[in-house]
Amino acid sequence: MIPVRGFEGATVAVLGLGRSGLTAARALRAGGATVLTWDDGTSGRDTAQAEGFEVRDLTRPGAFDGVVTLVTSPGIPHLYPAPHPVIRAAWDAGVAVDNDIGLFFRSLDHAAPRTVCVTGSNGKSTTSALLHHILTSTGKTAYLAGNIGRGVLDLDMPGEDDIVILELSSYQTELARSLTPDICVFTNLSPDHLDRHAGLGGYFAAKRRLFAEGGPDRAVIGVDEDEGRFLANQLQEAPVDDRVIRVSTGKLTGPGWLVTVKKGWLSEHRKGRQVASVDLRDIPGLPGRHNHQNACAAWGAARALGLGPRDIEAGLRTYPGLPHRSQLIATRDGVTYVNDSKATNVDAAAQALQAFKSIRWICGGLQKDGGLEGLHPHLGNVARAYVIGREAEAFALALGPGVETEICTDMATAVARAYTDAQPGDTVLLAPAAASFDQYDSFERRGEDFATQVAALT
Incomplete structure (x- = not known):
């Protein structure tokens, strides 16, 4: 477990006691915070109470007296279609609202690992799991967390030679108060969760925040939609800018760093020259055009981490696939x-x-x-x-x-x-x-x- 830093001796409230909420409560307590908990369901409250946490109805007047921060679970609406009553109460009390992703980034020590954050509408899980498989197949120590694998605060504190891969939804990127990833991946964008973001613009803005406020050293951007092109353009500062790796399942030209797939062939170009290519068509764990796009995104992230084409190709060929995804x-x-x-x-x-x-x-x-x-x-x-x-x-x-x-x-x-x-x-x-x-x-x-x-x- 990663003890949460910055709250020693302070009182922090946790709303929502599913996997991420309970893990956050434990990590806060491990870091020396006094933790109050609340869930709309009785089973979550019973679980927290059995673990020794104080259960306090955060909807009641005065419930936030002495509380410095509210940590909320991603499934709880914090703005649209309407803020949860506890979120409103925190606003009224002047209490900061955060989530477990924000707590993770603020709690990394000086020997911080490299972190890769993956977001987008589709392919996040496959891209994250594929990148994790590629890294571990080369002998690197890598952790998979966030929306996939373990809760991020449930990890042991990673070392500076380790790599943490976080699959992040728009719910998480929109609210986290601290975002300091090394590499960010944007797979694609299509209409989803529109009620939670009041439309497509709000949905994209939630994902864009990871890049605009996260300030990654490198960004891997799927540019098959206008939102991806817009994001890549905002991040680059010159036609040749190695901080941005563009990914596409169509024709893509230009002098920058490009990873594309056409008719099942993945190609990497840098400064107008092809530097690698792989035939994806016979890889059983990556069937179809959408998985070829995921392979391009994982390839770009692995290259940004310093891996060579042969090691990445070997990882692609042994990838077993994820349950419930083709x-x-x-x-x-x-x-x-x-x-x-x-x-x-x-x-x-x-x-x-x-x-x-x-x-x-x-x-x-x-x-x-x-x-x-x-x-x-x-x-x-x-x-x-x-x-x-x-x-x-x-x-x-x-x-x-x-x-x-x-x-x-x-x-x-x-x-x-x-x-x-x-x-x-x-x-x-x-x-x-x-x-x-x-x-x-x-x-x-x-x-x-x-x-x-x-x-x-x-």
Whole structure:
């Protein structure tokens, strides 16, 4: 555990007692702070009380008397669509609001490790895990934390030769009061979490803050969207500026540091010269264009950390993939079953639909803002869509007339129908294009249910 610095003898309140909240409370106590805790649910409060923390209802008048900082969990709204009542109370009391990421950066000692922060709409987890795999395969000591792996304050204090890779959501980058990463990665941007940021501009601003206020030594920027181009341009100071590494899945030219992929071939260019290339098409852990983009981002970060092309390529080829992200579940009678439950938005699902041919597509769930129109150009490979979720009929209608649909509602029915219909060469793909919370408590549980249903049949 990393003891939180700067609060010895002070009183700090923690709101939200899930994984990150409880870890923050323990780390604050280890650093000498007096910790007050609160959660809207009784189970979190009971857990904190069992660990010896004082539980105080932070919504009551005077609850913030003597408190210097409130540490909140990422899932709790702090501005849009409306601030949590405890956040408002902290504002009114003049109490600073922070999160565990801010506490992490303020608590690193003089022998600080190098830190790589990865953000974006899609591909954050794969890029982070892939970079971690590449580093550890070369014998380096690297830690994976944040939204993936362990809670960041649950790590032992890393040494100066170590590397910490943090996957960060917009919820985390927007609120952290201290951000001092060495390298930042921006994968891409597509509409997501718009209610939490009052629209796409607020969503991008939350991610941009990691670069604008973090001041990284190097930035790896996906430039396939205008927001990425804007960000890269803001960070560079000359046409040739090695502090910015541009990443693209399309044609990219110029004198700067570029990592691109075209028809499955990754290429690195510096000062107008190609310095490395790798064929990604036969790497089983990185199927499809979207994973090739992730490979480019991880390549750029690894190069910024000083690794050579051969070591990076070796790591790419041994990468096993992540659960629920284009995860191969089974192959039987010529039919492949793939779990991409992490495809919780339209852009991620569109990428998955482009990675396979002749798809039996399991989709549906809690729709996000923006509708499903972005999927329409990518439905050509779909033989039939098997729609799940409480609003399966509305989801199927939103797909339009371009794809044959079947209302299944639940996962067991969808998998059984896809299994019956599938022919050799087909891929049964779970890529929901929606959140899971209408039927599951997480995308992981949804993916696990898919895998269980497939195993029962195959």
